[in-house]
Amino acid sequence: MSLESFLFEALKIIFFPGFVFIFILALFYEWFDRKFYAKLQNRVGPLYAGPLGILQPLADFIKLLSKEDIVPKGVDKVLFTATPLFSLSLSIFATLLLPIFSVKGLLSFEGDLVIAVVLLTFLCIITFFAGVASYNRFSIIGAERSFLQLIGYEIPLMISVISVALNAQSVTISSIVSSQKGLWYILGPNILGFIVFIFAAQAELERIPFDLPEAEQELIAGWNIDYTGRRLAMFRLAKNIELVFLCGLAAALFLGGPLGPVVSGYEPILYTIYFIIKSIFVLAILTIVRALFARLRIDQIVSLSWKYLLPLAIIQFLIVRLMI
């Protein structure tokens, strides 16, 4: 590899579409989520930090970084330090799989869709360890709830992803995206799978109506109750990057990813713009779901996923199987 191409690859990983771009995108998505949520509730939302409050997530992040870092007596120090780092690094790794500026992501190999789904489960397991590490009664209940939720939504999520993969006859994200040149899968036979994916993504991100692991009224702050300062900042950033990842994955699997009408020569710029527009559309749906519903009980979540989401996902799978 020559020096120039090495430098080019390094710039790609660091700036665009690598770490810096994902960091900016994560903060922007959190701002969009909060602002749109406030508008739906007839409030104003963040206003004074930057124009229209667009720098609000950045202010929160810097403030949390500059706060005192408390390690309470009795916590498991290794896990207490390791889980924020693991959660951040795994979510950044997951985001590198997304096809942002071309049909292929920064990391693209045979079977990367499987890795993407596995990483989602890993992030939930890290949440569990983070809750257990702080030995607080509320955080342990929150951690247990996040696992209970996992056995509810994980299987419908996987089946909805598998039916997309079956439709494209491939488990590679780039070939799934390029097989949608004619018709997006949401307009094709995969509309049920999209609905299942949206609900499962909401549960994965622990947002209302599935925010039981950090239910504020019952568990104070749930699994992250004892985390302060830098560790909390890392967890919040990891959550936002996971939000970017899930919106981007939904856009890539169901909405054709970065594809759209292009002028030749400007493909990377136009692809990025299409990708951001599509994933913000998914984000808007997630925010509307968050504003519409109230929190469910844990037994209601598990029965919802096993009684309604799983049959919907299986029907989706059968439809795709019969059409091919």
Added chain:
Amino acid sequence: MILGLISWARKRSPWIAHFCTGSCNACDIEILACLTPRYDIERFGAIVRGSIRHADILLVTGPVTRQVRDRLLRIYEQMPEPKYVVAVGTCAISGGVYRNSYNIYPGVDSVIPVTAYISGCPVKPENIINGLSFLLKKIGESE
């Protein structure tokens, strides 16, 4: 420059925890009214957090009784630095109508250091927003 950035971030992102030391709930309801569409303190970046470990500002309402003093101290010591305390309502400032009672401390500031006082019985939501913006200005000056 980094110090300026940190000071800007602290002014723009005050996260609030609310602690009731035994008030009549009037002040608590007015604090909740600040979150509603009419007043909406999320404009300043303020979020009400459940966990005291996440918060920057402790809003204390009600007269401090001998029973609740230890809990208040414990809550205060669990907060990460830099931390600020706001006494909300006449009872929290001075004990209110319970002043000189045998089991009431004369105000929150006789137990923990207080940065801002918001008067009223009960306080008005406008007054809370005024006190909050005063506190934010003070945070900016002290940096």
